[in-house]
Amino acid sequence: MKKLILILIYTIFWRNFLKIFIGLKYYNRNVLKKKKQFILIANHNSHIDTMAIMSSIPSRYIHRVHPIAAADFFGGSKFKEKLMRYMVNATLIPRKRAESKEDVDPIQVMSNLIEKGRSIIVYPEGSRGVPGVMTDFKKGIGYLINKHPHVDVVPVYLDGIHKTLPKGKNLILPYNCKIIFGDSIQFDSFEVDNIVKKSKDEFNKLIKNRS
Amino acid sequence: MNKIINSIDLNAEIQWVIAIILSILVIATTTFWIWNKFKPSKLVNEMILRTRSWWGMCFIFLFAATVNPIITYIGLAFLSFFTLREVYTLLDLRDSDRTTLLLCYFSIPIQYYFAYQGWYTMFLIFIPVFMFIIIPFFLVMAGDTKDIIRSMCILPTSLMLGIFGISHLALLVSFPEMNNDNISGKALLLFLIFITEANDIMQYVFGKLFGKHKILPKVSPNKTWEGFIGGVLSTTAIGYFMGFLTPLSSIELILISFCIAIFGFMGDAIISAVKRDFGVKDMGNTIPGHGGFLDRIDSLSTTSSPFFHLIYFLVIV
Structure with missing residues (x-):
């Protein structure tokens, strides 16, 4: 049932809407087809980012892919949480690391999902930030990949999507934009700092090779 | 199926043109193919790419132009839409212009509706008279006067380039005295x-x-x-x-x-x-x-x- 809703929303509605009206172009989307489990890391400037990524995931296992969202922004009320769970398939995490035992540890939530065989979508920048500018990655992505070195990490570069719905606006406008999938990252060592640096480098490569 | 075939009413002249277009395409494709076999170069490669695109464009155009007038209007409206989108992507417009951009996009269906109805006067004056006044006023209402002259000039001109000219193609099909x-x-x-x-x-x-x-x-x-x-x-x-x-x-x-x-x-x-x-x-x-x-x-x-x-x-x- 949940799968059907997700397919209806993303594979049918959002994919066509984004393609025809917004002018989104998918590049190298086939990298996802062969993979069973992956961690997608993407740059984040707009709410449309999640829709664009979800719409490019093959409908066969769309219900097993969870975008990770901040609980303080998207949670709050019961209704919002339900909406996020059923319409976006999102998993909510707190932004801060656990300080006492009662707190939920965000890294632990994500790593539980991966242990269950699910895939996740993470925005390592932490927030949408300034339109069109990529900031440094947070260290959390390093801890997560460090725990699960065998899962494929796929970088996704979203080019120009911030123009269609910038932060603080609520009007979606058509602009030609691109979503570019990279090949999965080959890490040479699984130290936290190295992972963060390497994935950032991989993004810069994607940005250089776009066009 | 029979209904669709019957609704394609083509007189002899149009059939001739279609035959001419297709034969030109066939000749061009074979010429460049042979040329590429004997003397490959960058120019020939580009020509082959272009000819291939011409095939696609000709088929889409002939389909849109001959099957049903409704498809002609919708196809041309989308052509205007894609053109505007392309221009606005390249233009570095201000954030406060966003509402006005929506208005620009909305003028596409209105203009093509006038074309569909064949309302000659309304069709002619909608963009050069009404939109040239309404768009600057919308920009003024957004309240951001820094660099407003640039937007006031660009947006109406983009409508002239992207919608006004191309919609005349639709008016040709619907204008009563021309049919x-x-x-x-x-x-x-x-x-x-x-x-x-x-x-x-x-x-x-x-x-x-x-x-x-x-x-x-x-x-x-x-x-x-x-x-x-x-x-x-x-x-x-x-x-x-x-x-x-x-x-x-x-x-x-x-x-x-x-x-x-x-x-x-x-x-x-x-x-x-x-x-x-x-x-x-x-x-x-x-x-x-x-x-x-x-x-x-x-x-x-x-x-x-x-x-x-x-x-x-x-x-x-």
Whole structure:
């Protein structure tokens, strides 16, 4: 049932809407087809980012892919949480690391999902930030990949999507934009700092090779 | 299925044009294929890519133009939409212009509705009169006066380029006085597009073959006097021989083809200058070998309204 809703929303509605009206172009989307489990890391400037990524995931296992969202922004009320769970398939995490035992540890939530065989979508920048500018990655992505070195990490570069719905606006406008999938990252060592640096480098490569 | 076939009503002239277009495509494809076998070069590769895109564009166009008038209007409206989107992506507009941009997009269905109904006066004045007043006022309402003059000039002009010119193609099909016993809007539409694109190709070919003296050295290094003159002359000749699509006399045909050639060159030059200002080579990468939508329809957006009014003046008045 949940799968059907997700397919209806993303594979049918959002994919066509984004393609025809917004002018989104998918590049190298086939990298996802062969993979069973992956961690997608993407740059984040707009709410449309999640829709664009979800719409490019093959409908066969769309219900097993969870975008990770901040609980303080998207949670709050019961209704919002339900909406996020059923319409976006999102998993909510707190932004801060656990300080006492009662707190939920965000890294632990994500790593539980991966242990269950699910895939996740993470925005390592932490927030949408300034339109069109990529900031440094947070260290959390390093801890997560460090725990699960065998899962494929796929970088996704979203080019120009911030123009269609910038932060603080609520009007979606058509602009030609691109979503570019990279090949999965080959890490040479699984130290936290190295992972963060390497994935950032991989993004810069994607940005250089776009066009 | 039978219904669809019956609804495609093609008179003999239109069938002739379709045959001519297809044979040109076949000849071009085989020529470049053989050329590529014997002497491969970058130019031939680009030509092959372009010819392949021409196949796609011709099929989409012939489908849209001949099957059903409704499809013609919707297809042209989408063409306007894609063109506007391409321009606005390249333009660096202010954040406060966003509401006005939505208004610009909404004027597409309104303009094409007037075309569909054949409301001649409303169709003509909607953009140059009403939108030229409403758009600046919307910009004023957004309250951001910094750099407002730039937006006030760009947005109405983009409507003229992207919607006003191209929607005349739709008006040709619907205009009541152009669709009677001795004149057919569909045939005129085919004539206009055939001549305009032939003009583009001829100017390119003559420029490549004989081009020496640059006509606009600072704007576009590819445009030469030889290409311009050769293009205008050959377009006039082609227009004269394609005259069976129109009810015009020989003198009128030559006059109209000559005007189309000149206006087509102007549109081409205008978009070249715009691209130069943007600092890009092509407007987009939607059509392989050609660039974006506006790269292909640049001349069409300036030839269609002069053509419509010349026909109106010569045939109806």
